[in-house]
Amino acid sequence: xxxxKYIAIEGAIGVGKTTLAKNISNTMKCQTLxxxxxxxxxxxxxxxxNQINSFSTQLYFLLRRIDQLVLLNTSSDMxxxxxxxxxxxxxAKLNLSDIEYEMYTKIKSKLEFSPPIPDLIIxxxxxxxxxxxxxxxxxxxxxxxxxxxxxxxxxxxxxxHFHEYKQSPVLIINTSNVNINxxxxxxxxxxxxxxxxxxxxxFNPVSR
Numbered sequence: 001x002x003x004x005k006y007i008a009i010e011g012a013i014g015v016g017k018t019t020l021a022k023n024i025s026n027t028m029k030c031q032t033l034x035x036x037x038x039x040x041x042x043x044x045x046x047x048x049x050n051q052i053n054s055f056s057t058q059l060y061f062l063l064r065r066i067d068q069l070v071l072l073n074t075s076s077d078m079x080x081x082x083x084x085x086x087x088x089x090x091x092a093k094l095n096l097s098d099i100e101y102e103m104y105t106k107i108k109s110k111l112e113f114s115p116p117i118p119d120l121i122i123x124x125x126x127x128x129x130x131x132x133x134x135x136x137x138x139x140x141x142x143x144x145x146x147x148x149x150x151x152x153x154x155x156x157x158x159x160x161h162f163h164e165y166k167q168s169p170v171l172i173i174n175t176s177n178v179n180i181n182x183x184x185x186x187x188x189x190x191x192x193x194x195x196x197x198x199x200x201x202x203f204n205p206v207s208r
Contacts, residue, residue: 006072006116007193010084010162011124012154013146014134016175020124021082027190030078033068038142040064048145054095058104061088066113073116085115094157118168120197125159125174128152162200169197178203 007024009017018034025032037043042057051057065088072079092104126134128151135143162170171192173180180186185205192203 005078006118007078007080007120007122008084008118008168009080009082009122009124010087010158011175012126012131012151012158013143014131014138015124015126016134016180017082017124020122020180021080023186024080024190024193028078028080028193030080031075033071033079033081033083035081035083036064037061038140044142047143047147047150050147051095051150055100055104058088058092058096059107061091062104062108062111062113065115066111069113069116084118084121089115090157090161094153120193121162121165121168121170122193123158123162123170123172125155125172126176128155130176131155166199170200171197171203172200173203178205 009021009024011017021032021034024030040057040060042053042060045053046057065085068081069085072081092101096104128148131151132146132148135146162172173189178185180189188205189203192201
């Protein structure tokens with residue numbers, strides 16, 4: 001029996017969230033919800049020019065989340081997403097000035113947006129150098145000018161957040177050390193997802 005109806009996969013840019021979501025969906029025959037970050041018309045300029053239009057970028061994502069929340073709330077089947085709805089608040093704090101963040105918070109409140117709490121979060125980790133190498137290999141135009149400093153800040157943001165996070169069980173996978181595309185490791189991961197995880201747990205198939 002599947003314990004987790006809604007699974008959110010999170011981690012920094014290039015860590016493998018979408019690939020894992022697709023694989024889990026194919027294996028467990030569940031619905032998917034994708035972030036579709038490339039649809040954001042402000043994001044490329046955000047990456048190219050040191051976050052100069054961060055408010056527009058963030059507001060677009062907020063409005064997009066409201067639409068995505070409708071699908072999540074109307075789904076009666078298991079669903080896996082390649083993002084965590086709570087990330088928007090994190091990135092707003094990271095990228096917005098104080099006055100922008102105050103305005104963002106007011107808009108969010110008036111829109112009555114309340115992020116859903118996943119039954120399980122899979123938090124994927126990787127070093128900044130590995131992430132930059134993966135970003136370079138996938139060669140997306142929108143990501144060509146992402147700065148190392150920004151990836152560092154995102155990595156630190158997630159590590160701090162999930163260290164303190166207690167609302168959902170969190171399965172932590174360091175993809176620098178664990179190859180979740182390996183058949184045996186992936187099958188063990190599916191077993192973990194299907195089990196009753198409590199609190200935080202590191203996925204380390206070598207130790208099993």
